[in-house]
Amino acid sequence: MAVLGSGSWGTTFAKVLADAAPDTDVMLWSRRPEVAEEISVHHRNSRYLGDTLLPGNVSASAVIDAVLADSDLVVLAVPAQTLRAQLPAWRPLIPPHAVVVSLMKGLEVGTDARMSEVIAEELALPPERIAVLSGPNLAMEIAREEPTASVVACPDHDTATWIAAACTASYFRPYTSTDVIGVEIGGIVKNVIALAVGICEGRRMGDNTKASVITRGLAETTRLAVALGGRPETMAGLAGMGDLIATCSSALSRNHTAGHLLGQGLTLDQVTVRMNQTAEGIKSAQAVLDSATKLGVDMPITASVVAVLQGRLSVNDLGPRLLARNLKPEGDHAP
Ligand SMILES: NC(=O)C1=CN([C@@H]2O[C@H](COP(=O)(O)OP(=O)(O)OC[C@H]3O[C@@H](n4cnc5c(N)ncnc54)[C@H](O)[C@@H]3O)[C@@H](O)[C@H]2O)C=CC1
Ligand SMILES: O=C(CO)COP(=O)(O)O
Structure with a gap:
């Protein structure tokens, strides 16, 4: 082997x-x-x-x-x-x-x-x-x-x-x-959601915020996976929810850690210098958003993370931007 x-x-x-x-x-x-x-x-x-x-x-x-x-x-x-x-x-x-x-x-x-x-x-x-x-x-x-x-x-x-x-x-x-599609997408997008959770923690937000971002993060991950041909039940399993929970909870996660540092006010360049292992979400976030845009899938958390990574959105404005969106039913699975 x-x-x-x-x-x-x-x-x-x-x-x-x-x-x-x-x-x-x-x-x-x-x-x-x-x-x-x-x-x-x-x-x-x-x-x-x-x-x-x-x-x-x-x-x-x-x-x-x-x-x-x-x-x-x-x-x-x-x-x-x-x-x-x-x-x-x-x-x-x-x-x-x-x-x-x-x-x-x-x-x-x-x-x-x-x-x-x-x-x-x-x-x-x-x-x-x-x-x-x-x-x-x-x-x-x-x-x-x-x-x-x-x-x-x-x-x-x-x-x-x-x-x-x-x-x-x-x-x-x-x-x-x-x-294969569902299992791969679960692993890719959880890194982006872990960046978002890390940013919130770096801003000293607590467990309500974290649970809200994780849960809505799973909703947007599922929308993308299904639009690409993956199965929604995969997102409720180990490669979806399971990995999201582990990565967004653990101090061992490089993506979570990178988000935390961004939330504390470090620039992306400063974060990159500090990381000596691969935090895939930093680069993949843009590709996830591009894929969602092509398919007409709404991924507001991913879009906000990309805006922070590109320096277009301050970490202080990430929460207000997400909460200012139009109200809708929770179980609305439209793209
Ligand atoms: N570390 C973890 O807990 C987990 C990581 N993954 C995934 O596994 C993949 C690999 O991650 P890690 O092993 O954690 O990364 P790492 O940062 O620990 O190691 C990356 C390895 O690739 C090598 N490498 C770096 N640039 C290279 C290049 N240009 N050409 C060839 N080799 C290069 C490095 O020398 C190093 O041996 C990533 O996609 C990551 O998302 C998945 C599950 C768990
Ligand atoms: O994929 C992982 C856990 O399942 C590792 O996460 P990080 O790449 O954020 O460390």
Whole structure:
């Protein structure tokens, strides 16, 4: 099994795969040779996972050919905006039978493409060989083996079931789904909503505000997912509500943290300097809004976050702007 990207989630997921199948070799690809060496020699990735000890069947290399050779499962865990540029070099090295799984929670800026779509375009794979995994999956908690559930989605149910079996560990329980669109959109938009919640917390607003933004955030996420062809029930599950709750509640979330810093008055540049890990929502917010605009879907929280990120809306005006909108029935599911 190959995991490309040895940041916090790629490394943690390699541990999950290795714990699920102790007799199987799991190989990580790292951009930086020194990270690969630390993983292979010391069984640690200290920059991302502190002193977490990785299983003995996890190793790493900065040489992509060695990592992809003979792999049945290829897991992709690089920042979403960097994926497309890397795939052409990987394409000839991916074994013809391998299934590719995306762990990424971002939408491509400029094309509004989901990561499974980027993979399909650049690797020319049929849908049954592309899957996504998403859910309330804060990497550090999983690295500490705290019980966690997730969703593996693939149009082909048997493939989803095979992947789920491959990543079932004593502390990690994947469910299966055929709703790739819904599972991906849940993971992408929750990052934008977590930015909004973080901003409110940074403005010292309390739990009523937070619950209101989370709940209405789920409503606008569901509108977009359904307009794109996803299923509303997916949004009530782990990849929708589950991930939204985890990300909007946790201090471990990079998106939540970035929002908090913005709410405290830092500029986006200052926030970016402070973040040493990927907060996908900062870039994906614009792509989410572009996608919604094309489909005629109203996403007021996302639009406000984009306005803050672009410096067009002060964090002090975000709440008043959202509350000044026209009144409407709560269950109004019109776009
Ligand atoms: N960390 C988490 O708790 C979770 C993260 N995710 C998603 O997983 C994806 C990866 O995130 P993390 O592992 O958390 O990010 P990270 O910031 O911890 O690590 C990113 C990794 O990609 C590498 N990288 C950065 N720029 C690159 C480039 N231009 N080319 C190649 N590699 C590059 C970095 O060296 C690093 O190894 C994101 O889409 C994120 O939303 C999903 C669930 C949980
Ligand atoms: O996706 C995640 C939890 O499910 C991680 O969230 P952050 O990227 O905000 O840290």
